[in-house]
Amino acid sequence: MSAAAAFAFSTLCSHTETTSSSPQLKLSNFSKHGKAAPPKKASSSASSCSLQSQPHREEEAQRPDKSVMLKRREAIGLSFCCWWGLISQNSQSVLAEEAQCQLTAAPSGLEYCDKVVGSGPEATKGQLIKAHYVGKLENGTIFDSSYNRGKPLTFRIGVGEVIKGWDQGILGGDGIPPMLAGGKRILKLPPELAYGMRGAGCKGGSCIIPPDSVLLFDVEFVGKA
Template identity: 45%
Template structure:
């Protein structure tokens, strides 16, 4: 269960809680976990205690999954993760045979369906082993890791797998939505920058494509245009808008070959080269959303950088 494992990992490495350094009212397990557990009785919640040996009914739940909402906070109440806000859904948590105490898995074992709990871990106890140390932001916020968990019900493995698949699809859809919103906003910013660059450099005759790329044919070619799937040979020089060159076909001493329209180059190249006849030379001004976007490219191309390319379509193979 990749999602549940990821949540466990996140809880183990980074979580904390709004109770911060206050420990009043908490009980403690033999392994050192401080906890408050509340059981719903009618419309109210009542705090309940767990015996020193843990919940004796847990053995009947091993192998199943407990659904619940998780949230993690620093000791200064900074939210690190909140599945309710992020997914608007409970997540499946595996109930396993405990091989190590003092872990989030042990905290899960103390809960019955319908319980709510707050669990405080000393950060030092969770960062044992070679090469592991407590992150500074945890040390500076109380050196504790606290997890909130509000549970709903037990489900079997098949139901948990179905839930995980649904959650993964939901997360992918949300990420796609966020990426599209970001790209739309960034394209507006890039367009302002590109228009200013065109005006400043007196690039008369630049044309704009629907995608937001600008281009100008500086030397028309007489040959055909390339079709998607055909291999094209291109001489080029790429620069930032500051004028700094980051790449050129002269470095290899020969044109660069690639299949057009197959996604093997940045989108601005697939679109821009397709506009040219064989033998043409052109300037392409490519917004960052059609170039290297948020990630940039190595040390030479920063994130969100519009680019300028001078290209020549040498051949179509």
Template identity: 50%
Template sequence: MAALITRTRARWFAVAAAAVTLPRAAALTARASALTRRSMLLGAGTGALAAATSAAPALARPAPSDGAWAKHDGAFAGVEFDGFKKTPSGLEYKVFEEGYGVKPTAGQGIKAHYAGYLLDGAKFDSSYDRRSPLGFAVGTGRVIKGWDEALLDMRVGEKRVLKIPAALAYGKRGVGPIPADSTLVFFVELVAITG
């Protein structure tokens, strides 16, 4: 029985390896990377990204990105938030890239990359700049409410742009370079579920 399982696994891996070719994966990655972050927020180019990602092999898992998708220049314009979904709490988001697998549950350890901006375009923090994702137990109040809500709804590899109202961020108290009552924009990537 064990020999049959081993042979079946070997055949499956051989078929999977034949289906995923490096040149094809590289071409898909290059096409998706060529789209600018701003054009994705505005909805332009979503057809090209959908075509690129839908043609990707089912077994391919995205590597954590270098953060290029999370760069932004200048103040955020209202049209950049067109097409965002809004939760009952007031959190707004747009899925930039779909993830895979299960979603984390409250209390699980995760690692997430992010870049945070004020609406005027000022970047106040970025794990991409430090080249080190933030690790914490999600859904336990260790981060702002908007983060907990968003990350509990994401899958590993997923990238989202979040528009977090002050009530789900730092509220009436400012923190460091973040003034009181600030709406925040985050580019968040769920890198891993660690526990």
């Protein structure tokens, strides 16, 4: 897996997960040198990426090494050719697009809206899937896009390889219907389901994803990998 792909993957895991390093969703923290790594946040609290506190041995066997998961999580938000090369886009047009899709709030604080309902099968926990995405700050600034790389992100869903908001937003639960293959969904994630107080891509006092950021993701569930 390339450094760019690795970063995007690590950017997607919730900040409440316990790890031996400092990961996030695949939305975890950026590497110390500003390189992309999978999204997943690290903390001393109980793991929020794992759906069970005492997973079965089979799940443990299928779960990738935590160091690999960290790289994948950081990849989603920081997979840029240049660490400081933020992708800019007209904020008004981006926010106008979001306004056309009525967001529904779940008890967890996650908000979602289906732009396209897929016709394929839903994902199952632990399954390796592919998804395209565009990640934006709340003001509409794009910080990452798999479309720009020309390749969807491949990751194992529901086992903490990505930030908690992605696992929930794709698998469903808490009043959220699961995505079906071929579907496109907007996810609005509160900080606790994304990068939390740590933010991501921080260097020299500046962060690509500032601490306590609400994030918007356009997610396309391509299907099983």
